[in-house]
Amino acid sequence: MSLVTERPDNVAGDENKRGDRKRTRPWSSTLPLRTALPMMVPLGIALILFVVYPLIRLLWDSVTTGNGPGNYADALSSGAVRRAIGVTLLDSAVVMLLAVVGGTALAWAVRTSRHKWLKGLIWGAVLLPFWMGVVVKNYAFALLLAREGPINSVLLDLGLIRQPLELMYTPIAVVLGMTYTMLPYAFLAVFPSVGTVNLDLINASRVMGASQRGTFARVVLPLIRPGVIAGGAIVFAMAIGFYVTPVLLGGAQTPFIASVISDDIFRFFDYPRAAATSVILLVIALTTLAVTIKAVGLRAVRGGLG
Structure with missing residues (x-):
């Protein structure tokens, strides 16, 4: 008695189509959002620490220290x-x-x-x-x-x-x-x-x-x-x-x-x-x-x- 079973032709055809879609998916230089966001975190932190915060602090000090405005x-x-x-x-x-x-x-x-x-x-x-x-x-x-x-x-x-x-x-x-x-x-x-x-x-x-x-x-x-x-x-x-x-x-x-x-x-x-x-x-x-x-x-x- 043979234990090998064959899959229906329609199931095999669907899998082949999905494989073709995966293989023919066009390449894109744009990163997916789930990949781009983690990569932007270090840059965002650096911008906040070295650009945004110093500018805000400079503006704040210019109107709060000395004679204020x-x-x-x-x-x-x-x-x-x-x-x-x-x-x-x-x-x-x-x-x-x-x-x-x-x-x-x-x-x-x-x-x-x-x-x-x-x-x-x-x-x-x-x-x-x-x-x-x-x-x-x-x-x-x-x-x-x-x-x-x-x-x-x-x-x-x-x-x-x-x-x-x-x-x-x-x-x-x-x-x-x-x-x-x-x-x-x-x-x-x-x-x-x-x-x-x-x-x-x-x-x-x-x-x-x-x-x-x-x-x-x-x-x-x-x-x-x-x-x-x-x-x-x-x-x-x-x-x-x-x-x-x-x-x-x-x-x-x-x-x-x-x-x-x-x-x-x-x-x-x-x-x-x-x-x-x-x-x-x-x-x-x-x-x-x-x-x-x-x-x-x-x-x-x-x-x-x-």
């Missing part, structure tokens, strides 16, 4: 703070303009160049600042801008000047140092928009008789405008928080808000005014980003941030 009046009535805000906003605006123009030109060169060696050279020059420390970059500029540095030596040899120029501890030195640091951010923010430009439109514009400048202004610039605006906002929001570069290259001649905050904490022990000034700096940065998001959309800003 009057700390903001004390900060804005201080000549040192007002001068620092003016210098910070002006220099950051200049850096934003230079970085965006330079970053857009480099991104366009990478997009249109047919030479791989040139593209690699530009990418290497753009990424090099990311591999260097802040002190190293500023020390390099200090050597370049010194009285006996290469810039003054070349100008003297060419007979363009009769005595060395005082380039260090000037707004020019600060702007140059900050622009060198922020240029890669502007390039990476603009490059995604530049990469989507259809070069056939450029050829069509030239065939219709438009000049190179006219083609760039009327065809290319409208297409990459969201990336340019987003890149400018990102550079400006980051530039107003600079501390090391203004101190090393500008000294007391170019006080930034971060320098004034540091002096209030470590020299004058005026933490309430430092907290209020920090909140003012944060509000300026957040307002810049909010206006940019309103103008070009969140996707463009997220693309600029990578």
Whole structure:
């Protein structure tokens, strides 16, 4: 007597269909919610501890310590703070303009160049600042801008000047140092928009008789405008928080808000005014980003941030 039993054909067919469905399920890069949530827990804890809590504590201290809400009046009535805000906003605006123009030109060169060696050279020059420390970059500029540095030596040899120029501890030195640091951010923010430009439109514009400048202004610039605006906002929001570069290259001649905050904490022990000034700096940065998001959309800003 045989003990082997056969399953009905319909049962075997159902199992085969379920197996086929499991094997043919399409792959998705999106993690299931039950998998993503546990992975987000460490990041959420880190954000709460190192971002959310310090910001809330800073805002709370700015209105509860010292003169309370009057700390903001004390900060804005201080000549040192007002001068620092003016210098910070002006220099950051200049850096934003230079970085965006330079970053857009480099991104366009990478997009249109047919030479791989040139593209690699530009990418290497753009990424090099990311591999260097802040002190190293500023020390390099200090050597370049010194009285006996290469810039003054070349100008003297060419007979363009009769005595060395005082380039260090000037707004020019600060702007140059900050622009060198922020240029890669502007390039990476603009490059995604530049990469989507259809070069056939450029050829069509030239065939219709438009000049190179006219083609760039009327065809290319409208297409990459969201990336340019987003890149400018990102550079400006980051530039107003600079501390090391203004101190090393500008000294007391170019006080930034971060320098004034540091002096209030470590020299004058005026933490309430430092907290209020920090909140003012944060509000300026957040307002810049909010206006940019309103103008070009969140996707463009997220693309600029990578």
